[in-house]
Amino acid sequence: MRAGETRLDGNAIGGLLLELFGREMTIAVTTCRACGARGEIARLEVYVRCPGTVVRCPVCGAVLMRFVEGGERIWVDFGGVRSLEIDRPPGRRER
Amino acid sequence: MVDTTFETPRVRTLVLEAGAWPGHRAGQHLDVRLTAEDGYQAQRSYSLASAPGDAPAITVERLDDGEVSPYLVDELRPGDRFEIRGPIGGHFVWDAADGGRIFLAAGGSGIVPLMAMVRHRARSASDTRMRLLYSSRSWDDVIYRDELGELAERGDGLDVVHTLTRSRPPGWAGHRRRVDRELLGEVAWPAEDDAHAFVCGPTAFVERVASGLVELGYAPEFVKTERFGPTGG
Numbered sequence: 001m002r003a004g005e006t007r008l009d010g011n012a013i014g015g016l017l018l019e020l021f022g023r024e025m026t027i028a029v030t031t032c033r034a035c036g037a038r039g040e041i042a043r044l045e046v047y048v049r050c051p052g053t054v055v056r057c058p059v060c061g062a063v064l065m066r067f068v069e070g071g072e073r074i075w076v077d078f079g080g081v082r083s084l085e086i087d088r089p090p091g092r093r094e095r
Numbered sequence: 096m097v098d099t100t101f102e103t104p105r106v107r108t109l110v111l112e113a114g115a116w117p118g119h120r121a122g123q124h125l126d127v128r129l130t131a132e133d134g135y136q137a138q139r140s141y142s143l144a145s146a147p148g149d150a151p152a153i154t155v156e157r158l159d160d161g162e163v164s165p166y167l168v169d170e171l172r173p174g175d176r177f178e179i180r181g182p183i184g185g186h187f188v189w190d191a192a193d194g195g196r197i198f199l200a201a202g203g204s205g206i207v208p209l210m211a212m213v214r215h216r217a218r219s220a221s222d223t224r225m226r227l228l229y230s231s232r233s234w235d236d237v238i239y240r241d242e243l244g245e246l247a248e249r250g251d252g253l254d255v256v257h258t259l260t261r262s263r264p265p266g267w268a269g270h271r272r273r274v275d276r277e278l279l280g281e282v283a284w285p286a287e288d289d290a291h292a293f294v295c296g297p298t299a300f301v302e303r304v305a306s307g308l309v310e311l312g313y314a315p316e317f318v319k320t321e322r323f324g325p326t327g328g
Binding site for chain 2: 018
């Protein structure tokens with residue numbers, strides 16, 4: 001990673017969320033508990049400082065989620081997320 | 096990894112065989128995780144280069160101070176195994192059935208997810224008009240150069256426009272400057288044509304091109320962007 005580029009977008013946690021939820025989650029929409037801003041996970045701010053990851057609201061900067069990946073376990077804190085909204089899987093396959 | 100091709104001396108494509116690969120959409124990426132013998136792990140995201148329906152393939156540029164890319168480009172051999180997670184992403188994707196007029200802008204290895212779209216268009220015999228503006232440092236740095244040339248020569252609605260920002264081969268008659276608003280105005284579809292744009296490259300490239308397209312009248316929601324990485328190295 002290049003110096004000064006530690007801030008990523010929500011795609012950076014797409015793989016982790018795929019592992020946790022078993023489905024593509026970057027287009028799921030979160031609501032920030034602090035300021036009420038709604039946005040796609042792909043648009044959130046992600047700071048990776050291995051083994052921990054912090055996800056912040058792009059509007060107010062509040063911490064929405066924290067993850068620590070270590071060995072056999074993943075530790076998850078969704079405390080800054082008031083709600084998470086996902087489309088149901090389509091009745092027909094997309095392809 | 097089952098097959099590999101050097102696209103340029105510093106860029107290599109890895110074709111993967113994944114046990115339970117669910118299939119991907121053009122524009123998605125995957126995570127690669129490498130684990131050392133002492134348990135140290137490094138993870139990076141790479142865009143998928145192959146068309147939906149084909150085996151997952153990633154194209155990796157060696158970053159000399161990187162932790163993961165030198166291994167993937169120089170060390171990995173066919174038959175070697177590593178952990179992947181994906182496909183990932185639902186925003187920066189294009190499906191041939193979406194139609195429209197598609198403008199693609201690539202800076203350097205930002206071409207990779209856009210190449211998946213170009214290949215998807217060709218593979219599905221789509222008649223969607225697609226125009227690619229591709230900025231590279233030199234002719235030798237152009238990834239997928241021959242394949243892009245062949246696809247454009249078919250004359251079935253794909254245009255490929257190169258700009259070479261650092262050095263040009265003798266007799267080069269094409270564009271020679273970085274992508275700015277003026278070049279976009281020349282090459283991009285007019286905004287009134289229901290045009291959709293996908294922009295991928297380094298952060299500065301993406302911001303310049305995206306704001307240039309909006310100034311030209313593109314609706315911001317029709318300009319989809321991805322900075323490469325998302326995690327480099």
